[in-house]
Amino acid sequence: MSGARNISNALRRARLPRPRVHLRPVLPQSPLTHATALRSFSSTPLRASTKEIKYTSEAYNIQRDPKFAEVTADDVAFFKSLLGSESAVVDGVTADATDDIEPFNSDWMRKYRGHTRLVLKPQSTEEVSKVLKYCNERKLAVVPQGGNTGLVGGSVPVFDEIVVNTSRMNQIRSFDQASGVLVADAGVILETADSYLAERGHLFPLDLGAKGSCHIGGNVSTNAGGLRLLRYGSLHGTVLGLEAVLPDGTIVDSLSTLRKNNTGYDLKQLFIGSEGTIGLVTAVSILCPPRPRAVNVAYFGLESFEHVQKAYLEAKNQLSEILSAFELMDGRSQGLVHTSTGNKYPLEGEYPFYCLIETSGSNAEHDMAKLEAFLEHVMGEGIVADGVLAQDETQFQALWRWREGITESLSHLGGTYKYDVSIPLAELYQLVEDCNSRLTEMGFVGDDDSFPVRAVVGYGHMGDSNLHLNVSVRQYNKEVEKAIEPWVYEWIQKRNGSISAEHGLGIAKRQYIGYSQNETMVNLMKQLKGLYDPNGIMNPYKYI
């Protein structure tokens, strides 16, 4: 990378065989704002019209449930009088129909598409309550939708479900400097929340590529994982309370700001990760840590997955409390980023594996001492073949882009079959190798346009044992899909892994929950669904 420093004194002292790791002094107040503009999902029109996307109901042969009513002109009139005309997008039900409903009907991956004719954008919890109560009484099905950046089709309708979009519920309600507790509406964009916190010396404990578009309510409803889970933990731990509306209009006020509250069932947990199937999250209270003052990022090339595992162990042991991310990227994924961005590779040579390590701490000198010791070790022992360390904020962001840009690079190639899985670390990458071999043997992978599969790539959150297996296809193709599914889920089940580590189940994995949850668990989920949503209006046709 241009402007990178020469070998550090520390590395010279260690007399290492020509290491090419370039060290920089830690940026004193380096803000943690990498790659923010990278994936503004829903606002980035990447390809042609959404009308080319196949309807989910046809692609997956799903029948509309006749128990649900259809939206009428009277319903539209009711909602408009309740919310105001500007809070409703209507298509086809009344004479004043508009044509801008399509973005709410399809997902960012252009894989799923519904037929909704009505999108509602309430501005308060009370409005959500009235909307859901009405829908429940009329048996109108509903899909809660935030920034619509999900990757499993959970936030788009399958048929004519009414989309209840949270974009107008976008106020920060309070922030307590001493405790670090933020209370905010569900529709606040993740990046907006983080910028607000940055001004107050704090950090939102979740960060992901879609931060410029996704809503924090959607993050909570899907239990999003992101890039720094290894440091800040899952939303099941950081969310202290939430407010949600049940289908009958009941407002669940559980917006606690307490760290400790040991008074019976922790029911808020049910809304975290249930993907809008039992209620609609309207506000969140979340514990936000102090913003680290010193942040560094290093990018390494490695010769094998065994080397990556060793590097991870060393990072955990040596960097311990300052380690904030350990991300894995295979050579193919980096090749895709290179091709789509045209950016020069960070390292001179090409490697089968790369990893990105971030440290975040409060004492620059202390962090640098640890980092130098770590770099000396992994370079000296030959665990890492080559590497660079960001010298400034621009390089910091540029290095992160090699990781965060993978999803977007894939999106330019056509369709992507995505498998977001948890597997014991030792076998994490084996799934990519096995999938590639299988698809190659079956004649799906090849270099020219006649082969449906362009690439089988693997990357993910090494620190969380979370692999993203992505199969890039020229266009969505049922034969390829059948070659991967359910084979991939059986592969994961055999290793006691999870078929969804962080993206949820949505429509993509609706038939496969049994590969990761036993019958008792699925039955308990069904009972809870029946209790909270007896008419089944919340996010139907999805996983439950």
Ligand SMILES: O=C(O)CC[C@@H](O)C(=O)O
């Ligand atoms: O696109 C994917 O498969 C992964 C997206 C996201 O979870 C990531 O880690 O970048």
Ligand SMILES: [Zn+2]
């Ligand atoms: Zn991820």
